[in-house]
Amino acid sequence: MSDLIWKRSGIALVAVLLLAVPFILENDMLGVAIVCLAYAVAAIGLTVLVGVGGQLSLAHGFFVAVGAYAYTVFGSPKGEHLFGFGLPPLIAAIGAVVVAAFAGLAFSPIARRLGGLYLGMASLALVFIADYVFQRVGALSGGSGGRMVPAFTVGGLQLSGFTKHLWIAGVDFGGMQRLWYLVLIVAVLSAVAALRIVRGRPGQALQLMRDNPAAAAAMGVNIPRAKSGVFVMSSAYAGLAGVLIALQAQTVVPHTFSMTLSLNLLVMIILGGLGSVQGAVVGAVVVNLLPAILDKLGTSGALAFIDPTGVRGMSGGLFSALVFGAAVVLVLIFEPLGLAGLFRRAVRRASITRAG
Amino acid sequence: MLETLLQGLSSSSIYAVLALGFVVIYKGTKVVNLAHGSVMLLGVYVISLLAPRLGFWPGAVIGILVGAAGAVVIQFMTNAVRSKDHLVMTIMTIGINVMIAAELTHEIGDATVFTGDPWGNRSLSIGGSSFPVSRLMALIVGSVLIGVIFAIFRFTQFGVKLRASAVDAETSSLLGISQRSVSIWSWVIGGGLATVGGIFLAAFPANGLDSGSATLAMSAIPAIIIGGMDSAGGAVLGGLIVGCGEAVARRLIPELAPVLGDSFASVVPFILMLAVLLVRPSGLFGSKVVQRV
Numbered sequence: 018m019s020d021l022i023w024k025r026s027g028i029a030l031v032a033v034l035l036l037a038v039p040f041i042l043e044n045d046m047l048g049v050a051i052v053c054l055a056y057a058v059a060a061i062g063l064t065v066l067v068g069v070g071g072q073l074s075l076a077h078g079f080f081v082a083v084g085a086y087a088y089t090v091f092g093s094p095k096g097e098h099l100f101g102f103g104l105p106p107l108i109a110a111i112g113a114v115v116v117a118a119f120a121g122l123a124f125s126p127i128a129r130r131l132g133g134l135y136l137g138m139a140s141l142a143l144v145f146i147a148d149y150v151f152q153r154v155g156a157l158s159g160g161s162g163g164r165m166v167p168a169f170t171v172g173g174l175q176l177s178g179f180t181k182h183l184w185i186a187g188v189d190f191g192g193m194q195r196l197w198y199l200v201l202i203v204a205v206l207s208a209v210a211a212l213r214i215v216r217g218r219p220g221q222a223l224q225l226m227r228d229n230p231a232a233a234a235a236m237g238v239n240i241p242r243a244k245s246g247v248f249v250m251s252s253a254y255a256g257l258a259g260v261l262i263a264l265q266a267q268t269v270v271p272h273t274f275s276m277t278l279s280l281n282l283l284v285m286i287i288l289g290g291l292g293s294v295q296g297a298v299v300g301a302v303v304v305n306l307l308p309a310i311l312d313k314l315g316t317s318g319a320l321a322f323i324d325p326t327g328v329r330g331m332s333g334g335l336f337s338a339l340v341f342g343a344a345v346v347l348v349l350i351f352e353p354l355g356l357a358g359l360f361r362r363a364v365r366r367a368s369i370t371r372a373g
Numbered sequence: 374m375l376e377t378l379l380q381g382l383s384s385s386s387i388y389a390v391l392a393l394g395f396v397v398i399y400k401g402t403k404v405v406n407l408a409h410g411s412v413m414l415l416g417v418y419v420i421s422l423l424a425p426r427l428g429f430w431p432g433a434v435i436g437i438l439v440g441a442a443g444a445v446v447i448q449f450m451t452n453a454v455r456s457k458d459h460l461v462m463t464i465m466t467i468g469i470n471v472m473i474a475a476e477l478t479h480e481i482g483d484a485t486v487f488t489g490d491p492w493g494n495r496s497l498s499i500g501g502s503s504f505p506v507s508r509l510m511a512l513i514v515g516s517v518l519i520g521v522i523f524a525i526f527r528f529t530q531f532g533v534k535l536r537a538s539a540v541d542a543e544t545s546s547l548l549g550i551s552q553r554s555v556s557i558w559s560w561v562i563g564g565g566l567a568t569v570g571g572i573f574l575a576a577f578p579a580n581g582l583d584s585g586s587a588t589l590a591m592s593a594i595p596a597i598i599i600g601g602m603d604s605a606g607g608a609v610l611g612g613l614i615v616g617c618g619e620a621v622a623r624r625l626i627p628e629l630a631p632v633l634g635d636s637f638a639s640v641v642p643f644i645l646m647l648a649v650l651l652v653r654p655s656g657l658f659g660s661k662v663v664q665r666v
Binding site for chain 2: 067071075142149276280281291335338342344345346350353
């Protein structure tokens with residue numbers, strides 16, 4: 018009984034903190050916080066694919082890119098040298114998710130046949146082909162300079178980008194503050210949906226497929242369909258994340274979606290614990306937050322070995338890459354369930370102490 | 374035509390050397406070393422530090438040894454995974470790759486790394502067309518190395534052990550084959566091959582390597598997928614298909630389809646890979662995974 022109260026009050030505390038974020042954080046860190054949640058959505062999709070389904074993908078960043086560019090193309094008016102459809106933002110966003118899902122479906126003749134490692138290698142093709150397409154088709158990507166992302170507006174209320182001032186309780190509710198709430202809602206809904214999938218029948222079928230394909234097939238799981246299904250689902254999540262990331266960045270540049278992004282997404286879900294939805298969220302927050310915090314501390318002189326410009330020391334991004342790389346190795350050796358596993362163990366220990 | 378063929382063959386041999394590295398490691402330990410590119414860059418970076426003082430050849434030997442040693446360290450780390458799940462071990466190499474890449478980026482910065490190889494930018498005239506000496510060396514060294522590796526597989530005790538372990542690790546371990554030594558030596562060979570491939574990737578007509586060049590090793594992935602991940606012969610054939618396909622595309626695109634642009638040639642290996650996967654999911658020579666219930 019007391020555990021339930023603890024759990025509920027914990028969730029309530031987190032909810033209040035999340036709602037209060039725009040009142041606490043300055044604009045630059047609020048941007049980082051939005052990026053954290055946006056990548057959390059992508060990481061949730063990837064952890065279901067890799068952790069629950071046992072299918073490795075090195076191209077998750079590709080589907081994030083598809084979402085970001087599809088939203089931009091659908092939402093922008095037709096330019097002189099740029100593709101654009103001028104659709105309303107909400108339809109553009111939904112369309113972007115659908116396009117990302119279809120991109121996943123288009124890859125499924127390959128995704129449904131290949132297991133784990135082979136799929137990982139094959140998915141590399143998408144990263145390299147996308148890189149070529151973005152460089153070659155300037156009308157799509159706007160070239161290496163990137164292109165502007167249309168702001169998100171629903172019913173006359175603008176939820177991203179630059180907006181008129183709207184003061185609430187001494188805080189200027191600009192586009193960034195409004196976007197935080199939009200991204201928060203989307204992230205919470207994505208996490209809840211993913212939890213239902215993982216804990217329900219599809220999740221159990223996927224786990225069995227990962228651990229013992231023959232047994233899964235004998236139990237009536239259609240293996241090729243399950244493989245392509247989970248791939249499409251993870252692509253849709255990536256596409257949704259892509260829309261959010263584009264809205265935050267306001268300009269999409271091809272460089273954002275390099276292979277490094279796909280690898281970073283994998284780092285997020287490993288640190289969080291493969292297969293754990295909550296872990297993926299925590300992993301995404303840690304991976305995106307640490308470089309920003311380090312750079313901030315380095316600039317203020319609190320950390321002598323960090324320098325964002327890279328003159329006096331390492332940049333925060335490089336240093337955190339070292340930390341994350343080492344953390345991945347340590348996690349996989351000592352705690353394969355990642356931060357989620359550590360947390361679960363700590364909670365169990367605490368409840369045993371309270372009970373005894 | 375001859376020029377295209379020679380170009381194709383020489384880049385094939387670089388692909389094949391890198392692909393063989395992946396395959397040897399996969400045969401020995403069932404792990405795909407996704408840190409292959411970082412190992413390659415590490416070896417080349419060491420050569421670039423030593424070559425000005427010791428000369429190219431001693432530097433190259435030490436660099437290749439460092440690449441091999443680095444690979445063995447990675448093998449130790451992946452081997453510490455308790456579940457011995459190959460997918461998890463492969464994923465760990467991603468983390469190791471992130472770590473090495475960050476350190477190398479910090480060391481190298483914006484600079485370009487040169488090995489100081491003795492071939493420079495000289496070219497030979499073969500059949501009326503000019504051909505870089507470095508590429509000829511890549512072709513020769515690559516072919517010799519491939520021959521040596523096949524001889525090792527075929528005739529040495531290690532080769533027999535490796536092949537036996539690749540077929541059935543558990544049984545061969547019961548028959549007294551040390552999986553530990555097989556694993557270590559396969560990574561030694563893999564790391565060494567990665568560095569050799571890196572030397573030629575850095576040589577003329579390319580202009581050295583920069584801190585982002587680790588991704589170049591990933592372009593050998595289509596070769597191993599086309600050939601089949603556990604087939605050394607397949608890796609060489611895959612390298613040939615990929616290298617020649619790329620050279621032919623580079624030659625034909627400006628005439629046939631200028632819309633696609635020059636950079637299309639570098640995507641050709643990946644398109645070939647996807648095409649092969651659609652027809653044969655385990656590559657041309659890969660062993661099919663049979664499910665027994």
